[in-house]
Amino acid sequence: PEVWDLGRLMVAPDLQGRGLGRWLLEQGEAAAPAGVTSYALFTGAGSERNLRLYRRAGYRLAGPPPEPGAVRLAKRRP
Secondary structure (H helix, E strand, C coil), X not given: CCEEECCCCCXXXXXXXXXXXXXXXXXXXHCCCCCCCEEEEEEECCCHHHHHHHHHCCCEECXXXXXXXXXXXXXXXX
């Protein structure tokens, strides 16, 4: 597939703020096979911390949300 869907990335609350979320995201992107041209994920529309992390990593709003209260984000693969 051309789009690599990333999902279920979670960091335990007591371990947040240590860069683990960024590391998980980078590892998920690095695992994409050749031919993938973009990454996609979704998170809660009110998850400000998650949205901040994804925006810093280059993700932008993309398409309709997968369900009410969520947002879909995407990023082109460099």
